[in-house]
Amino acid sequence: MFITDFLNYIEFERRYSVHTISSYKKDLEQFTDFLNDTYQIVLAKDIDFVFIRSWIALLMEDKNSARTVNRKISTLKSYFRYLVKTGKIDHNPVLKISGPKVRKNLPVFIEEKSMNLLLTEFGNPKSFEEARDRLVVEFFYTTGIRRAELIGLKTSDLNLNGNLIKVLGKRKKERLIPIHSSLLPLIDSYLSFKQNLIPAQYQEVFFFITIKGKKLYPKLVYRIVNNYLSRVSTQKKKSPHVLRHTFATHMLNHGADLNAVKELLGHANLAATQIYTHNTIEKLKDIYKLAHPKA
Numbered sequence: 001m002f003i004t005d006f007l008n009y010i011e012f013e014r015r016y017s018v019h020t021i022s023s024y025k026k027d028l029e030q031f032t033d034f035l036n037d038t039y040q041i042v043l044a045k046d047i048d049f050v051f052i053r054s055w056i057a058l059l060m061e062d063k064n065s066a067r068t069v070n071r072k073i074s075t076l077k078s079y080f081r082y083l084v085k086t087g088k089i090d091h092n093p094v095l096k097i098s099g100p101k102v103r104k105n106l107p108v109f110i111e112e113k114s115m116n117l118l119l120t121e122f123g124n125p126k127s128f129e130e131a132r133d134r135l136v137v138e139f140f141y142t143t144g145i146r147r148a149e150l151i152g153l154k155t156s157d158l159n160l161n162g163n164l165i166k167v168l169g170k171r172k173k174e175r176l177i178p179i180h181s182s183l184l185p186l187i188d189s190y191l192s193f194k195q196n197l198i199p200a201q202y203q204e205v206f207f208f209i210t211i212k213g214k215k216l217y218p219k220l221v222y223r224i225v226n227n228y229l230s231r232v233s234t235q236k237k238k239s240p241h242v243l244r245h246t247f248a249t250h251m252l253n254h255g256a257d258l259n260a261v262k263e264l265l266g267h268a269n270l271a272a273t274q275i276y277t278h279n280t281i282e283k284l285k286d287i288y289k290l291a292h293p294k295a
Contacts, residue, residue, distance in 0.1 A: 001044050003028050006082050015171045017148075027075040031055060044083055049093040052076060056097070066100040073099045106278050107245035112253070114232040115141060115246060121231075125186075128193035129211060133224045135183070135190045136208060140225065140240055143167075143177045144247035144265050147240040151216050153207045160184065169266035177264055248276040 007025055010016040016024075034055050035041040041051065059069050076094050083089045110118075119138065125131035139150060149167045157166040163184075164176050194203070198213040206215045221240055229238035244265070251261050262273040 001028075001032055001042070002083060002086075002088050003032070003079075005086075006079050009082055010078070017170055019148075023071070024075050024078070027072045028079060031072070031076065034058070045089050047089075047093050049096045052093055052097055056099070060100065066102045070099040070102060073097060104275075107249065107275060108235060108237045108242050109246040109249040110229065110233055110235075110242065112250055115250075118228060118232045125189055125193070128190075128197045131186070131190040131193045132208060133228070135186050136221065136224050137228045137243070138183060138186060140243035141247055142180045142183060144244050144251075144261075145177065146244060146266075147218060147221050149266075150208065150240070151206070151218065151221060154205050155207045156205070158187070158207060160187065167266070170268075173266065175263065175266050245276070248273070252276055 003025075006028070007021060010024065011021055035047065035051060038054070039051055041047060056069060056073065059072065073094070076097075080089070080092045080094045084092050119141075122134055125134055136150065139145065143165065145153075145167055146169070149169060152168055153165065157168075158179075159165070163179050163181060165179055167175050167177055169175055194209070197211070198209070203209060203213045204215050208216045210216060210220070225240045225243060226238045229242065248261055248265060251264075252258070258270065258273055258277065261276070262270055265273060267273050
């Protein structure tokens with residue numbers, strides 16, 4: 001089925017993330033197990049769109065969400081494009097396949113007044129963990145970076161003289177993001193606690209570390225953000241990605257150029273950024289309803 005070849009291709013040539021490669025691998029293994037069990041098909045050239053359509057029907061019957069099914073279809077599209085491109089098969093059986101419609105949900109974000117309340121309640125940090133956790137929250141809100149990008153941030157990626165950070169995003173694409181001058185005292189405080197707690201020779205190269213000097217891990221970052229956002233928000237989602245949504249929404253609400261926000265977020269295309277404009281439009285509708293006498 002050439003699955004190993006395909007996974008090597010997206011890892012070494014397309015430079016997909018470890019998470020994406022893992023998802024593709026699981027999807028393809030699930031698909032090939034279905035083909036083998038249901039139709040006794042083991043060769044890629046024997047796969048027809050009818051078989052793919054029956055797999056999708058089975059996924060829907062098993063109560064998979066439309067978003068999950070569409071992600072699996074996207075995996076198959078990439079896989080079969082690769083097979084056609086490399087001459088391993090003659091036709092692409094996914095061309096006739098369309099996925100289920102996905103209900104579009106607006107990105108969840110924290111209201112500006114709630115973020116201001118959260119940030120103004122901070123006092124001077126009294127410990128390494130307090131300084132780190134506060135800085136983690138403010139980093140997410142003022143830069144819009146992803147959780148994996150924050151975890152992977154190295155001390156050498158910070159240019160404090162130029163107020164910039166270098167971020168390694170998806171597909172190992174680098175981008176520069178300005179950091180607000182208000183972060184500089186927080187960074188100095190964190191670095192001071194960090195150096196006093198753990199000598200430099202025992203620290204890993206990463207900027208944000210645990211109390212043992214090790215690289216942060218995703219669950220810890222989630223707990224930090226969830227803990228702080230719980231102080232000002234009762235909404236169900238209180239993750240690092242909510243702060244990324246909040247960054248983008250607040251930027252656009254204050255008149256930032258859509259293309260500039262796209263570059264700051266590290267989006268590959270403008271469509272991924274445009275979803276945040278819906279929050280801005282909803283805000284305008286609310287203002288209209290409150291202000292216009294005929295609304």
